[in-house]
Every structure is written in structure tokens, then in C-alpha cells.
Amino acid sequence: MTFIQFGDLMGWLGLDDTDSLDEGCTTYSLHLLLESLPDGITVQSPRLVRLWPFAQHRTRGNAAVAVELLTDDEHRLLEHLDSFWNQHLVPLKGKVSSSEHDTRNQSPADPGMVWFSSTRPDESYYTMSVQSEVRLDQVPPSDRSWGGHGKIGATAAVAWRQRDVTWESIAWRQPNRHGQKERQVCEQTLTLVDAMPSTFLSRDPRKGKGLVAPRGPCPVLFGLRARDEHSSREGAQLLLASESTESSIGFRTFVTNQASDDHLGENLEATVTEVEVLSRGNCVLTTTHGTWLAFAESGSIKKLAQWLLPGDVVEGNGLSPELGVLHLEKLRILAAVPRLERPLCEQCSVRMKSMGKNQGCRCPKCKHRTEDAWVSIPRLPPYDSWVQPPADARRHLARPLEWIE
Numbered sequence: 001m002t003f004i005q006f007g008d009l010m011g012w013l014g015l016d017d018t019d020s021l022d023e024g025c026t027t028y029s030l031h032l033l034l035e036s037l038p039d040g041i042t043v044q045s046p047r048l049v050r051l052w053p054f055a056q057h058r059t060r061g062n063a064a065v066a067v068e069l070l071t072d073d074e075h076r077l078l079e080h081l082d083s084f085w086n087q088h089l090v091p092l093k094g095k096v097s098s099s100e101h102d103t104r105n106q107s108p109a110d111p112g113m114v115w116f117s118s119t120r121p122d123e124s125y126y127t128m129s130v131q132s133e134v135r136l137d138q139v140p141p142s143d144r145s146w147g148g149h150g151k152i153g154a155t156a157a158v159a160w161r162q163r164d165v166t167w168e169s170i171a172w173r174q175p176n177r178h179g180q181k182e183r184q185v186c187e188q189t190l191t192l193v194d195a196m197p198s199t200f201l202s203r204d205p206r207k208g209k210g211l212v213a214p215r216g217p218c219p220v221l222f223g224l225r226a227r228d229e230h231s232s233r234e235g236a237q238l239l240l241a242s243e244s245t246e247s248s249i250g251f252r253t254f255v256t257n258q259a260s261d262d263h264l265g266e267n268l269e270a271t272v273t274e275v276e277v278l279s280r281g282n283c284v285l286t287t288t289h290g291t292w293l294a295f296a297e298s299g300s301i302k303k304l305a306q307w308l309l310p311g312d313v314v315e316g317n318g319l320s321p322e323l324g325v326l327h328l329e330k331l332r333i334l335a336a337v338p339r340l341e342r343p344l345c346e347q348c349s350v351r352m353k354s355m356g357k358n359q360g361c362r363c364p365k366c367k368h369r370t371e372d373a374w375v376s377i378p379r380l381p382p383y384d385s386w387v388q389p390p391a392d393a394r395r396h397l398a399r400p401l402e403w404i405e
């Protein structure tokens, strides 16, 4: 519990786009910055805010960070921020981060930092930044800013109003381990932590492997997600206390918009007009609401999409990186057209065959003939409610279906 002193100024600091190969991610930069603050500044919960995943100027995690700071000496704080910026963040400009599990091109880092004293940017700016591409000239003005492109995300992280929150405790590696890909996080303890009711996405039950440790060379040792702050913190402490976990310089518990579904608009209802299965199982649905893509990695979504027929009515949601194209993150079937087949022969129950257009049907076995006829057979869909991709193929922003009432 923080008691605010009379005369304290509350302000918001945002930071983004400091990802680089050696010095790693934005959470680490924020941690170093907070560790370096002069006395007399109260630090509230830091926030980790995921933004538009298709941003053209994109760095690794696509996450920006922000924190509320309380101080009675804003001038001294700003002087400190100036010096930290010049010493630690300016040198990151132009560096390129790399990540094994993400092969898309990454832009060189262009760090940005913003300071808002007392008044924060409007929430609508956050919504725009999580649901669409934002340009630097659309960023609301701050009381003080440093750097370039990173100001877009830094400002969005400040503007976020924390409607649906989860928590992530991030621990960082010792500096001599930075750049090494192998991480030691105690598997046994992780199994216990994963069993805590509030933690989520810490282990993949299908593959029996941990999901908390990143795979690239960044300074993060692990990130432990939970639906409440206490569990996230407690789980991180348990992991760090284990002898089988490598030593860490420390951890912080971030409040996040992960699993909020904030990136999604309203669900769309559409009728399927064409289904095309491409190589590797990627599936393209042409619908009355544009083109919907179900990617091979999307598991149940792909399976359901491949099962669809023209005429089926579906409901979907996802992101549109280009106009009229929806990358499915959720899908369900509302109504399936029946399959039409020729009737069975009354004599021997073998399916009859058409004799040609308007020529009637004939049983291939006993040659019994009838008028031209169809029977409609209901199709049983593989899933009767919403489906989403498996945990390890889901966006950080995606809300697990089991949380949605």
C-alpha cells in the first residue's frame, strides 16, 4: 500500500522499442531505469502493454511498458530521466533484435520515452494502438518526450486504463548469461506453479514443456502469468527459490493487457461461399464478410474451417492486417447446411444413383428405379462452440475461451 504524501506529483512514464540483440527487451530497460531512480520517488505497479501485432515498425515482443511515479521533485526526476536516456537508451538505437520463434523481419530499434505529469492521454489512443497501425504523427503530445518511433507504444502503454488485467512476473538473467539461449528454470517447481489455480500459460500440457522461458538471447529468464498479482508474485518467488533455477538479478510483477481480447472488435457473422484448403493445411474461407484465413498452426480453427461447406453460417473474430482479410483467432459454426444425398433403395438399402439429369435414380444392385430424389443428411460439426488456436499459437492478447462466460 502506498500512501501519497501531500504535495506529491503523480506522473506517468512510458517506454518502448528498446529491443536489441545484446541488451534485450523493454522490460529490462525499465527495470534498470527503476533501479537507478533517485531516492524519494515512489514506483507503482509497472505495466506491460501488448500492442498491434502487425505494426510495420515492429520489435520483438510488441510490448511497451509504463509506470506511474510519485515524486515531490519533478525537476530532479526529469534530470535523471535525461541522463538515463542519454547513457543507456540512446546507444540502443539502430540495433536489431533477433528471435528464433519469430522469423518476420524486425526493424532496428528506435527507442522512445514519454513523460506525462498528472494528465494521461485519452484511452481512445490505447484502443487505436492495439487495434490498428499508428503513425508517429498521431501520437498525443506528452509533457516531455525522448527519441523516435518508440513514443508510439510508450504513449499507448500510458493511455491504457486497465479494464481487463492479468499479471506477469518477469525475472531477468545475470548479465554474463545474456546471449546464451539455454535457460535453467526448475521444471519440477514449474509443474507446481502451473497447478496454482490462477496461473496460466506456464506449461503446455500437450507437449509437456514449459512456456515461461523465452527462447531467444534476450535478458528475460522467465515470465510467469497469472490472473491475480499475488499468485504471479508468489509463483515467481517459488521458481527463483529453486536450486535448479539459474540465478537472477531480480524480478518485477507487471500488470498487463495480456489475455484481455482488447485487440478484437465485434464478432462477425457470415455465410461461407467457398472453402479452399491450401498446402500445409492453411484454409481460406470466402464469406459474405470478406476472406477469412485459418492458419495451419491454428489447430481446432483450421480443423473446423476445413470441414465447412458453402452455405454454412459461421461467426468469427480476429485481426485484419489488410482490408477485407480476417486472420481468424476465434471461430464457431452457427448453422451447417445439410449434405444432400440420393435416397437408399427400398428393397436392399443400397444408396441409389442418378441416371442423369431428370432421369431419375436407380439402385446399382437390384436396378429398382425411382423419381429423381434427394434426402438431406444433417452434418455433425467437429465442434459445437467457439474454438481458438492452441496455447502456444495464441497471441499474448487473446483471452482463453474458458474464461469467457
Ligand SMILES: [Zn+2]
Residues within 6 Å of the ligand: 345, 346, 347, 348, 349, 350, 363, 364, 365, 366, 367, 368
Ligand atoms: Zn436395390
